[in-house]
Amino acid sequence: MELPVEHLDENRVTGLLPSRDPVRLIDENGTLTDDDARGGYQLPPAEMLGDAYRRMVMGRRFDTEATALTRQGRLAVYPSSRGQEACQVGGVLALQQQDWLFPTYRDTMSLVTRGVDAVEALGLLRGDWHCGYDPMRERIAPQCTPLATHAPHAAGLAYAARRRGDDTVALAFIGDGGTSEGDFHEALNFAAVFGAPVVFVIQNNRYAISVPLSRQTAAPSLAYKGIGYGIRSEQVDGNDVAAVLAVLTDAIDHARSGHGPMLVEAHTYRIEAHTNADDAGRYRDASETAVWIPRDPISRLERYLSGAGALSEEDIRRVQESAEAYAEDLRARMNVDPVVRPEEMFEHVLTEPTPQLRRQRETVSGLSADGG
Amino acid sequence: MLAAISQNGAVMTLAVSMVQALNAALRDALRADDSVVVFGEDVGALGGVFRVTDGLTDEFGEDRCFDTPLAESGIVGFAAGMAMQGFRPVVEMQFDAFAYPAFEQIASHVAKMRNRTRGTVTMPMVIRIPYGGGIGGVEHHSDSSESHYAHIPGLKVATPATVDDAYSLLREAIDDPDPVVFMEPKGLYWAKAETELPARTAPFGHAATRRAGDDVTLVAYGPAVKVALEAAEAASEEGVEAEVIDLRTLAPYDDVTVAKSVSNTGRCVVISEATGFAGIAGELAARVQQECFYSLAAPVLRVTGFDIPYPPPMHEHHYLPSVDRVLDTINQLEWD
Numbered sequence: 138m139e140l141p142v143e144h145l146d147e148n149r150v151t152g153l154l155p156s157r158d159p160v161r162l163i164d165e166n167g168t169l170t171d172d173d174a175r176g177g178y179q180l181p182p183a184e185m186l187g188d189a190y191r192r193m194v195m196g197r198r199f200d201t202e203a204t205a206l207t208r209q210g211r212l213a214v215y216p217s218s219r220g221q222e223a224c225q226v227g228g229v230l231a232l233q234q235q236d237w238l239f240p241t242y243r244d245t246m247s248l249v250t251r252g253v254d255a256v257e258a259l260g261l262l263r264g265d266w267h268c269g270y271d272p273m274r275e276r277i278a279p280q281c282t283p284l285a286t287h288a289p290h291a292a293g294l295a296y297a298a299r300r301r302g303d304d305t306v307a308l309a310f311i312g313d314g315g316t317s318e319g320d321f322h323e324a325l326n327f328a329a330v331f332g333a334p335v336v337f338v339i340q341n342n343r344y345a346i347s348v349p350l351s352r353q354t355a356a357p358s359l360a361y362k363g364i365g366y367g368i369r370s371e372q373v374d375g376n377d378v379a380a381v382l383a384v385l386t387d388a389i390d391h392a393r394s395g396h397g398p399m400l401v402e403a404h405t406y407r408i409e410a411h412t413n414a415d416d417a418g419r420y421r422d423a424s425e426t427a428v429w430i431p432r433d434p435i436s437r438l439e440r441y442l443s444g445a446g447a448l449s450e451e452d453i454r455r456v457q458e459s460a461e462a463y464a465e466d467l468r469a470r471m472n473v474d475p476v477v478r479p480e481e482m483f484e485h486v487l488t489e490p491t492p493q494l495r496r497q498r499e500t501v502s503g504l505s506a507d508g509g
Numbered sequence: 510m511l512a513a514i515s516q517n518g519a520v521m522t523l524a525v526s527m528v529q530a531l532n533a534a535l536r537d538a539l540r541a542d543d544s545v546v547v548f549g550e551d552v553g554a555l556g557g558v559f560r561v562t563d564g565l566t567d568e569f570g571e572d573r574c575f576d577t578p579l580a581e582s583g584i585v586g587f588a589a590g591m592a593m594q595g596f597r598p599v600v601e602m603q604f605d606a607f608a609y610p611a612f613e614q615i616a617s618h619v620a621k622m623r624n625r626t627r628g629t630v631t632m633p634m635v636i637r638i639p640y641g642g643g644i645g646g647v648e649h650h651s652d653s654s655e656s657h658y659a660h661i662p663g664l665k666v667a668t669p670a671t672v673d674d675a676y677s678l679l680r681e682a683i684d685d686p687d688p689v690v691f692m693e694p695k696g697l698y699w700a701k702a703e704t705e706l707p708a709r710t711a712p713f714g715h716a717a718t719r720r721a722g723d724d725v726t727l728v729a730y731g732p733a734v735k736v737a738l739e740a741a742e743a744a745s746e747e748g749v750e751a752e753v754i755d756l757r758t759l760a761p762y763d764d765v766t767v768a769k770s771v772s773n774t775g776r777c778v779v780i781s782e783a784t785g786f787a788g789i790a791g792e793l794a795a796r797v798q799q800e801c802f803y804s805l806a807a808p809v810l811r812v813t814g815f816d817i818p819y820p821p822p823m824h825e826h827h828y829l830p831s832v833d834r835v836l837d838t839i840n841q842l843e844w845d
Contacts, residue, residue, distance in 0.1 A: 267625035278593070279625055283617050289583050290618070293590020300572065301594060319610070323583030330578055331587075485624045486662050488631070488686040491714070491761040 153369050155360035159404050160384050161374040165432050167440025176371075178383040183447045189230055189378045190442060191456050193222040193435050196246040198460035199255060202467050203245065203262070207413040211471045213264040216243045220376070220408035223434035224340045226250050227381030228308060231389050237298075239278045239291040239309035243340075247310065248277060255467045265475040285315040288324030288337065292398070296333040306392045307335040308385075314345025316362060317353050325366040325400065334392035336385065337400045340375060342407035347420035363400035375403030376434040379441075406432070479505050524701040527675045531561045531693065533706045534679035535599065539569050542597065545683060547574040549584055549601030549637075558603055559639055559698055581607060585614040588634050589622065598634045599683055605640040606649035612657070619688045620663035632688040635679070640668075641732045641782050643696035643829055645822040651695075652819055653783035655731070658690040659759040659792075665713060666759040668692040670734035672701065673708035674717075674757060681713060694732040714761035718770065722750035725776040725839055728767055728793055730756040733780040733830055740835035749839060759789055767793070768800040775806040776842045780830050785813030807843035 156176040164170050169180065181189075200219050207215045218225055225246040232238060232251070240247055248258040253270045260269015261280055268279035278294075281287035291309035298305035315321055316339060328335050339359050343350050356362060363370030369391065373384040381403060388399040406429040410417035417426075442448035483490055483498035490498065525533075538545050547562055553576040556563030565574035577584050581602055588598035602608035615636065622632045642651035659666045667682055667689055669675040675693070682689035711717060719734060720741050729737040734755045741751035752770050756763065771777045777797050781790040794809040812830040820828045 266627060267621075268627070271629045272593075272626055273629050279622070279630070283613065286586065286613060286618060289586025289614070290590035290593065293587035294593050295590070296587070297591040297594035297596050300596075307590075319580075320582055320586060320614075323578070323580040324586065326578050326580065327583045327587050481627075485626075485628045487623070487665070488628075492764065493762070 150364070153364045153367065155358065155363075155370045155372040155402070159372045159374045159402075160380045161377050162379040162383060163377050163437055163441045165437055167437050167444055169441070178380065178387065180379055181382045181386070183442070183445065185230070185382065186379055186438065186442060187447060189226050189382060190435070190438050190448065191459075192226045192230070192250050193378060193438070194456045195460045195463055196222050196225055196250055197435060198464045199249050199467070200246055202464040203259060204409070204413060206259075206468070206471050212259060212262045214412050214414055215245075215262050216412045217407075217409035218243050218246045220429065220433065221340055221342060221405050222246065223378035223381050224310075224338070224375050224403045224405055227378045228310065228338055228385055231382055231385035232306070232308060233389075235276070235303060235305045236389070237276045237278065237291070237294055237305060237307040239287045239307060240280050241284075241287070241310050241312060241315070242280050242282045243312065244280065244310050248275075248280070251275065251277060253277065255463070256470050259471070263471070263475065265477050266481075285311055285318035285321040285324070288315075288321050289327060291335045291337075292324045292328040292331070292333045295328070295335040295392070295398075296331045299332075299334055304393055305334070306389050307333075308389070309335060309337050311337060311339050312345060313339060313341040313343065313350050313353055313359060314348065315339075316359050322362075322366075325363065325368055325398070328398035329366045329368050332395070332397040334395070335398045336388045336392055337398065338385065339400070339402045340405055341402055342405050344407050344411070344421070346411040346415065347417075349421075358402055360400060360402035368398050368400050369396070370400040370402070372402040372404065375405030376432045376437065378434055378438055522703045522705050525672050525704050525706060526699050526701045527669070527672050527693075528559060528561055528698045530672045530676040530704075530706060530708075531679055532563055532565075534676045534683075535562060535565060536568065537707055538599070538680055538683040539565065539573055542683075544595055545573070545597045545599060546591065547599045547601070548577050548588070550577065550579050550603050552576060552601050557601060559695070561637070561693070562601065581609075581611040582614050585611040585619060585636060589614065589618050589632060592632045592634050593630060597683060600634070600636055602636060602638045604646075604650050605638055605652040605654045608636070608638050608654065611636070615658070615664070615690070616661050620661045623687065624663055631686055633686050635682045635685075635689045635691050637691045637693060639695045639698070640692045641694045641696055642819060642825050643732065645825070646695075647822065648819075651825065653781070653814065655690075655692050655759055656783055656788040658692075659789055663688070664760060665689045666692060667713060667757065668694065668731040668759065669757065670694065670697065670719075670729075670731055670755050671710075673704055673710050676706055676708050677710040678713070678757065680707070685713070692731060696732045697735065700735075711757070713758045714763055715757065716763040716766040717755045717757055718752060718766070719755045720751065720753040722752040722774070724750045724774055725778065725842060726752045726754060726767070726770040726774045727778050727780060727835070728754045728756065728797075729780040730759060730789075732782055736830050736832060736835060737780050740832045740839070743832055743836055744839055751839070762796075764796060764800060767797060771797050771801040772804040775804050776839075777801070777805070777809045778812060778835065778838050778842070779809065780812045780835060782814050782829055784816050785811055786816045788813065807841075810838050810841060812838050
């Protein structure tokens with residue numbers, strides 16, 4: 138007797154699976170990889186790589202400055218993305234203007250890469266408001282601090298945009314820890330069922346605060362989580378911005394052209410502790426981090442571009458100078474105390490404040506006028 | 510229009526159930542605004558387990574009313590994403606206790622989005638939740654979860670007790686620029702009233718006086734309004750005239766109507782099906798005491814569900830606020 142199920146289509150199944158090894162185009166020495174490692178992906182044009190290089194240098198400088206601002210008490214907390222520049226920059230450069238980005242708290246570098254003013258980008262972490270930029274203008278959702286809860290939003294927004302006839306794609310960053318959350322799975326399932334043009338990018342940086350990847354999953358790779366939902370998946374060397382760009386450009390094209398969502402796992406490493414308030418020495422050995430230093434995404438691309446004659450000493454110096462100027466400007470502006478009005482706490486809760494909220498606002502107003 | 514139109518054009522009233530009124534409200538909202546979409550579990554071909562979405566997919570197509578995977582957090586999260594693109598999603602949670610997986614989406618995103626983005630990203634969506642007991646439901650089918658939602662700033666919480674309000678409050682909820690948790694009392698789903706739809710009643714934030722009386726104020730909402738009215742009639746036979754206030758929306762809450770009534774009667778009983786401890790009824794009692802202290806002849810008392818998990822169906826009549834319990838409580842209001 139035949140069961141009323143569809144026969145397994147081997148091609149469909151293998152078409153969903155990621156490449157056996159993470160796609161890599163430029164290795165740690167800055168050398169182009171062979172065809173096997175490339176997984177059929179082409180090296181992005183030199184100008185694009187030059188742009189990525191510049192943005193990664195700027196991004197790292199931003200990250201370093203933000204960490205310094207934390208020490209000066211200018212930020213409440215800062216989760217560094219040092220070492221993840223290829224994901225932060227590659228993810229953003231693969232997007233087009235009409236696309237939407239759904240970042241987490243660790244993705245502040247991606248915000249400034251997309252053009253958000255650095256002070257506005259740090260609004261959440263400075264604490265003068267929850268979201269310092271205008272998401273509708275930037276096409277960037279508020280940074281999500283609960284894990285993976287923004288993933289269903291990305292699926293819903295992408296589906297809605299398609300229904301409106303726009304060719305918008307949504308890209309959602311998720312961490313390795315986030316893949317254990319129910320919302321990650323619900324988002325993948327909804328996106329697949331409704332054919333939503335969304336790309337889920339897992340930045341697998343090996344740690345969820347202190348908990349290592351081995352405690353998050355027993356899957357061969359996080360990219361394999363796509364197949365159960367019928368989602369085409371890929372894995373990429375997340376410290377090779379050329380590969381990240383190539384894979385994500387392809388994934389975004391896949392989504393934009395109506396083939397539904399994609400899942401991409403980018404293998405990377407969180408060089409710093411979870412935040413400035415964390416002590417990584419309690420759960421991992423410095424020797425482990427040391428292994429990842431030579432895999433650095435910036436030095437790798439610098440070596441490749443220099444070797445290819447696409448980046449001179451002068452170019453490098455100029456990029457560093459503009460990164461310093463950027464950091465200096467950020468520092469100067471962050472050293473000005475933000476003006477906060479306590480009344481604002483009541484102003485955005487509802488479109489029209491209730492009578493009770495109005496009274497509470499007056500109470501706070503009166504207290505602050507009294508210097509209380 | 511559910512009302513029949515006679516040959517000479519006059520509108521005739523028909524007996525309409527709350528389910529039919531809710532269905533009409535969804536239908537009229539879908540017709541009035543292309544950005545309205547209805548989705549959830551079994552809302553398509555089946556028309557919802559309570560038939561509130563009956564016929565909507567047939568009339569408006571799969572794009573406007575559709576089934577989703579069985580995942581409440583996904584449903585609300587997906588709706589939040591659609592709202593960011595200008596849609597007005599109306600999602601159905603199948604039962605009160607099955608809405609809990611969506612709680613994080615509701616509390617952390619739907620309710621907070623407007624605030625955290627300084628009003629630039631809004632969430633004009635409605636989360637419909639059939640709630641409450643009295644229908645012989647097995648475990649997890651009879652929770653009164655309204656206090657959980659009313660406790661969250663950024664949400665509006667509406668709950669109709671009449672057929673007209675079911676229609677009008679749902680239409681208003683769908684038109685509202687802010688997210689609304691729309692609590693539908695299952696126990697009143699099949700209650701009928703002679704009415705003409707579309708009906709328009711008072712807007713959110715306005716309680717309704719369902720019965721006038723000078724001796725005691727009974728404050729209720731949703732399924733408890735029926736109990737309050739029945740208790741008021743019984744009390745009247747004993748010479749006590751109760752004023753019955755139907756809150757209609759728990760958030761925003763109408764302090765004014767309640768305080769005005771209690772200031773006149775000097776006595777107040779709050780009736781709610783939900784577990785009493787740390788619930789809406791306690792909040793109402795506190796507010797009444799604060800605003801009407803010098804008018805009160807007796808402490809404000811509550812008749813609520815007991816502080817136990819909702820009981821099995823063979824026990825629920827002991828758990829639910831009953832006419833007898835309300836009358837007993839009225840008797841405790843220092844009448845001598």
